[in-house]
Amino acid sequence: MTNTPLRIGIIGADIRASWAGASHIPAIEAQPGLKLAAVATRKEESAKAAANAFGAERWYANPYDLICDDSIDIVTVAVKVPAHRDLVLAALKAGKAVYCEAPLGATLVETEEMAAATGSLHTAIGLQGRLNPSVRRAIEIIASGKLGTLLSADVKATTFGYGPTTLSNYDYFNKAASGASFLTTTVAHVLDVVEAVLGPITEVDARTKLIWPTVSVVDTGETSHREIADHLDLIAETSQGASVSVQVLAGIESDPQFVMEVRGSKGTLMLRGHHLAGVQVGDLTLSASVPFALPDIPVATGNGLTADEFWAGAAINVGEVYASLARDLRIGTYHTPGFAHALHSSQLIAAVERAAVTGQRQLVPNALCLKRAAAVR
Known part of the structure; x- marks a missing residue:
């Protein structure tokens, strides 16, 4: 891949939910090689608000429209676990690199299904502590x-x-x-x-x-x-x-x-x-x-727009996952968990x-x- 920023779309970047705003958003902002290109929620109002708050170029009220966006390089799935399977499988079918929060599946069977569907695509799982x-x-x-x-x-x-x-x-x-x-x-x-x-x-x-x-x-x-x-x-x-x-x-x-x-x-x-x-x-x-x-020194340290003091430092380890995934995508390796x-x-x-x-x-x-x-x- 070229040295142009990798474009990331986050499913679940709602300003009322602390985790995406406290971790994923500042982790992306801290790295010039990454760009928040789009956000998606299930409602138009919250999607628009998230795009405005986080500086995303595009917003989607249907997460599957974000997945089908040809300009997106990495799809991040940051929603409740029962919704992971359908979104992850759709993103893999669309040929996207996928970063999913942990646990990957609501059951072991779901996890096996998604792992089997990966093929040669790059994936990342949100077990970020090991990359500290x-x-x-x-x-x-x-x-x-x-x-x-x-x-x-x-x-x-x-x-x-x-x-x-x-x-x-x-x-x-x-x-x-x-x-x-x-x-x-x-x-x-x-x-x-x-x-x-x-x-x-x-x-x-x-x-x-x-x-x-x-x-x-x-x-x-x-x-x-x-x-x-x-x-x-x-x-x-x-x-x-x-x-x-x-x-x-x-x-x-x-x-x-x-x-x-x-x-x-x-x-x-x-x-x-x-x-x-x-x-x-x-x-x-x-x-x-x-x-x-x-x-x-961690690549990211700051808090997101929706973060309070409780989530201080939440971007540190998530930032290391994004940095590792970006390196893998650029040079064709598979070191990211x-x-x-x-x-x-x-x-x-x-x-x-x-x-x-x-x-x-x-x-x-x-x-x-x-x-x-x-x-x-």
Whole structure:
């Protein structure tokens, strides 16, 4: 492809929804090689408002019209999970590169279908935490052998979500049919960072709990009932031989943290984050007992027009995904975690769910094959 800016169309860039405005929009604006060409929602009024607020050239009240726009290079799907399948398949059929928020599908079957439809097209999945500059540097430290033989890792993670209260617009996260559960969102992001640093998880033993079965919907005064787990304890083995313990706590509205400590025979390293929404949002810091070069400066740091202080730094990791996808498109590589990676993540979460239900350790399908594929790519 030429050096002209890659033109991006975002489906779901509603000014009333914080995520696209806080992450995708500033991530695109920060990179001269990218251009927000169009936005789409389901209503003309909101589509026009989004185009005006975000500076998009075009707006569409029908997302499929955006997909059919021949000038669009990358279609970003940033809507609720149940709507992913039809939009993603349409974009792939139109020959577009596709960036979809995670999880890719509402079910494992949907994810398999979309991954199979990718062909040679470029895709990106919104498991953006693994592309954080500090995570990338941690990967390099371990690959260099400075930590020696990997012995263990301990991970503690929190999120403000899935606690005793919610807003009506987010209550769908509490329902099993939505596909956007505590496991497929929060836990999947945590485990993806673990896998980025230590290699694919090959075996899991997990226990889940439902701590808050009754949820107060604060903006309506109604009561909702949570249908999914909101707590996880997990022990895993990775392809690099490290034993990993993971605890993920929900409903934490003060002193949030992500802490991952890796211990080897010759040293240790630690990744830390402090965003209320979890490891995938905001920046991470790296420390180690061995010398290392400072992590790269993120390509994007700012907030979007609809962002409040809560979403500060939301564009950092999303910006790294766009930068990686743009490089792949320009030089013909496939380094950006795409829909095959999304399928592995869904298979991993399915294994976690089976382990929690059966009380028995579970193998993760294709984990070692994924490691071998990454090694030769």
